[in-house]
Amino acid sequence: MLNIRNAGAEVPAIGKKSRQSTLTQTRAKKKIDRILLTRPGVEAGEKFGFIPGELEEKYAPYIEPFREIFNERLGRSQVDYLIKHKRICAMPIAFMRGRTFKNCWAILDEAQNTTPGQMKLFLTRIGDNCKVIIDGDIEQKDIPTQSGLSDAVSRLKHTRKVGIVEFTVEDVVRSGIVKDIIKAYSS
Template sequence: MAKTLKYRKNQRNNSRSSGQQDRVVNQFVDPRDFDKPRTNPVPKKLEARTEAQGQYLSAMMSADLIFGVGPAGTGKTYVAGAWAADQLADRLYDRIIITRPAVETGSPMGFLPGELEEKYAPFLEPFKQVMIERMGRGAYECALKNERISPQPLAYMRGATFKNAIVILDEAQNTTPEEMKMFLTRIGEDCIVIVNGDIQQIDIKGASGLVDALNRVSHLDQVRVVEFTEDDIVRSGLVKAILKAYRNP
């Protein structure tokens, strides 16, 4: 699998550094994939704003399972969503699967009207804007329609196998150890799994699946752990000050 990842890294770098003619061609999405042209210009190359973000991007190009752990506002979700959208737009993977535990600040998801996709959509808002920014609205909407971008509740993943996909588990600190084990054992061929979380914001009772997984698998080959700190916060200086205030009341 490492050989495949190296090939994909070269493919992605080549696609981002090609000449103007290639950029003009790449402004349009392959109709076999999304059926609609991009509705915005090809985005600029994704660049890290902090050292930790740079390590995170490097890990995505070299590992099969990546943990991004740290406080809110450090860009974990943004970087993962942007990188995944670029890979899908460049047709290096078939699908993006996005999931998160059905817990919101300590409460279960509960009843929401509509189909499963509509019920789960509010939990995927953090990824929507960055993916539209990277892919264009038309391509994003077609990818959703064709299930190339697929929001899936964590509880519905038992028995599934991830293949040729980028899978993002957000808010992973709110998984149980059993849920995390179930999720991680879905990994199949040509699959990149990105797990984001903040172990200081655990909203469930009992053990956290993220903490448990870090203790169990962080030493394995093809697993990378990138730790973000308050110094990596890029959302705003106020967020950094608020986090410090809550840490030291």
């Protein structure tokens, strides 16, 4: 996990999927106005092509993992309320140019599927009282180009206000069998 601090801001985590990083991202300490969620619009090997509907409907499958965790932790009715009142909102990386993340948590999941340009775009949105959390597993990269997560870790690892946490298979929380599966695929 990469964790960037800038006037209270924070950023990334790297490691095996199925660990608690997405879950731990949902715990806030400071008063914020909203939680901003984003993921690259990249499918895992399959291409679905055109998805009908408005932007929110098209982006919904990418944000569903966040919603599942929030529902589990806060309850469906509370999550629906927070989404309806724009306290939890989703935004594709493609529409971030010109935005500033203030008084919020900005969470980028599946960051291994960003390009270096997308990662730079995301990181340069950090404003006052913004905590940025970037999560990804380099081994699950689905893009043919260099990963923006790898690039960011390489560039920012010695930056004082950036923290990097690397999870191992022992940090997996999904289930015991997933630990065994990851170990089998790693050998």
